[in-house]
Amino acid sequence: MSNPVNQSPEYPDNSDGRVLTIPVSDRAAFEDACARASTDEAVRLVVVVLSGEVSVEPGMPASIAALRIPVVSGMSGRIDDRALELVLAVDVRVCDTNTTFAMSPASKAGNGQLPSDGGTQRLPRIVGPGLATDMLLSGRRITAEEALRAGLVTEICPAGESTTRAQQLARKIASHGKSAGRFTKEAVLKGADMPLEQSLRLEADLAILLHTDPERAEGIDAFNVRRKPDFRQEDGSQ
């Protein structure tokens, strides 16, 4: 899964306010940015950059999980314990070749405390129960390659490039329909806890609700005349 995404034109940078990078090192700034991501209609996408050195405080994963717009993270270094819990709340995860991951409540580093920011719940849902149990009980550290195979990340980039790559993917997603991205995220995450039959109802209802959104008309028109959709007008930004 390391091929580039579709080669469609991307917006040159995030200066138009569509992509918001959330700082992790400063708690107050982190919460401010999360609040802005929830309220500022122009923000379509959130990027979280994590290097192993940053300490993640209790409750921060929940703030990321509460965001309704898509979230991308670029990772490097050792992504352990609560930092791992933080990225488990992210939608699209990429890391560089040197990144490793561990969740070690039973070890000395974990202080013998049960993860309380989703580690025992999201990890098995994302990597499968076998690997999650191994990681949680043995504290085994996994490599970027293993994380890719397990579906914990979807792309590995060269050392030092994970931030750039995350920003690139963020601009790509941010150029897509905003409601479409938001509804897709909701359908995937909320549908995961439902029987398939009910989840298909949720998906269909969201798809039909999207009929009322001008973005959908713009996308269909663009497709039919073979041009790139431009969703900037439809969401009131720019």
Added chain:
Amino acid sequence: MTEGAFETVTYEKRGRVAHITLNRPEVINAFNVQMRDDLSEVLDAVRWDPDVAAVLLKGSGDRGFCAGADLSEFGSAPSQSAARNARWERDVFGALRDLTVPTLAVLHGHVIGSGVELALLCDIRIAADNAVFSMPETYYGLIAAAGGTQTPPRALKQGRALDMLLTGRRLSAAEAVDAGLIQRVVKPDDLGRESERIASDLAEIDPALAGAIKAALATARDLPLVDGLAHERRLSIMLDRGIAGT
């Protein structure tokens, strides 16, 4: 007998295998309203035909299995409630998913959007090594509406599914098999022969057993383990007594 050519689909029985072919090769078998209606008739015939013991679903032409929904027809529904009614009145996707006989999706070239969704409503997926998979809906301001937000997370793991859906990332056949989107990859020249071999093997399975396996797997997906184990046990006893599939 419903065998024969519809406007957008061909249906042919070979032995006990129903061969269903999406047949709009000029537009890479783009899924339109007519195809929905044609497929709906075919699947209805398959469902009630006791001679059919397996289904093989494929696309005609060299370019691909299915290039997705035909967006030129989008926006034609008179209202949202009419669109919602239409979705469930002719639920062709549900009809495919609910078949009790084993179903095999045979994929090549472009497998995009609805193409991925149709494939994921089948039980097993085999692809030529030239197949390329993508879900570009959000690029066009749309969301998948034939299970594309539900079946990929269940087949692929959640992170990969979200990545495909949100970024529009394309997967090669090799990447798709690693990700769990498909189960087997073969050379394009071998796709026809290999898929027919698999389908005829599937058709050899006792239909009551095949139906019970599919029902049990659906339970494993949807129910708590304790209920799934009880269901499996019930199905097993019913099969032993020859009363399964009733």
